[in-house]
Amino acid sequence: MTATSPGPIVLWLASRYENIELVQAALAHVCRQREIDGEMEHWIGMALREAVANAVKHGNRLDPDKRVLVKFDGVGNDLTIVIGDEGGGFDPERVSDPLAPENQMKTSGRGIFYIRTFMDDVSFSRGESGGTVLTMHKDLSKRGNAKGENE
Amino acid sequence: MNKNASVRKIGDITVVELKGKITIGAGDLQMREAIHAVLNEGARKIIVDMSGVSTIDSSGVGELVGCFTTSTHKGAKMKLMNLPAKISDVLTVTQLITVFDVFPNEAEAVASFAS
Numbered sequence: 676m677t678a679t680s681p682g683p684i685v686l687w688l689a690s691r692y693e694n695i696e697l698v699q700a701a702l703a704h705v706c707r708q709r710e711i712d713g714e715m716e717h718w719i720g721m722a723l724r725e726a727v728a729n730a731v732k733h734g735n736r737l738d739p740d741k742r743v744l745v746k747f748d749g750v751g752n753d754l755t756i757v758i759g760d761e762g763g764g765f766d767p768e769r770v771s772d773p774l775a776p777e778n779q780m781k782t783s784g785r786g787i788f789y790i791r792t793f794m795d796d797v798s799f800s801r802g803e804s805g806g807t808v809l810t811m812h813k814d815l816s817k818r819g820n821a822k823g824e825n826e
Numbered sequence: 827m828n829k830n831a832s833v834r835k836i837g838d839i840t841v842v843e844l845k846g847k848i849t850i851g852a853g854d855l856q857m858r859e860a861i862h863a864v865l866n867e868g869a870r871k872i873i874v875d876m877s878g879v880s881t882i883d884s885s886g887v888g889e890l891v892g893c894f895t896t897s898t899h900k901g902a903k904m905k906l907m908n909l910p911a912k913i914s915d916v917l918t919v920t921q922l923i924t925v926f927d928v929f930p931n932e933a934e935a936v937a938s939f940a941s
Contacts, residue, residue: 695851721883725884728850779925782888782889783885784888785884789883
């Protein structure tokens with residue numbers, strides 16, 4: 676049985692990698708509230724780290740004056756996490772496939788793949804004042820398949 | 827001093843023991859520095875012990891790939907051992923587990939250099 680959502684939690688963070696740890700701590704709090712087990716928390720956390728790192732690095736280009744939005748929400752078996760940046764926008768169609776043989780030994784380009792693998796539904800949109808908004812959902816009823824294999 | 831990595835020798839084999847998070851802005855660069863340092867010191871048989879790694883992200887995975895490529899270019903062999911299950915999963919979903927030489931323990935990793 677999944678606990679009732681206590682309502683949204685919203686964080687606005689400076690674009691620093693150190694803040695990824697703060698977001699991770701917030702996720703741990705949300706997981707305790709929503710009675711999400713450690714296995715599922717690990718894989719959600721992996722996707723969340725990638726999303727925030729992308730917002731800091733590629734979205735806001737490490738400009739500490741630009742902020743990253745992180746919002747935890749959702750009810751019942753849905754956990755929704757929204758990550759927004761204040762950068763110049765992002766076209767997910769231009770992300771190359773890290774499984775393609777020509778990309779396998781590249782040192783970057785796997786973050787979005789991990790997000791899509793470990794979450795159940797992922798979408799990108801343009802923020803109201805520019806930037807990219809990533810919305811990702813986790814179906815908390817899939818506890819036996821926490822890392823999203825074969826989906 | 828690198829708090830995410832320590833180095834020891836087994837004969838002519840260099841073991842780099844990684845610890846903690848190998849993630850963006852933190853352990854990823856320290857891992858690269860540690861492996862590049864042993865390569866620059868002449869190590870050509872390298873085993874990376876992953877048993878102490880708690881988390882790896884795409885940046886850490888990318889650095890691991892980069893270190894593997896650099897090792898190959900320098901004529902060295904870099905192998906991995908003692909992968910925690912979650913680290914193995916992260917490498918598996920991107921099919922990198924088949925790129926690296928991965929061993930379940932030190933004895934098998936060391937023996938692989940003799941064959």
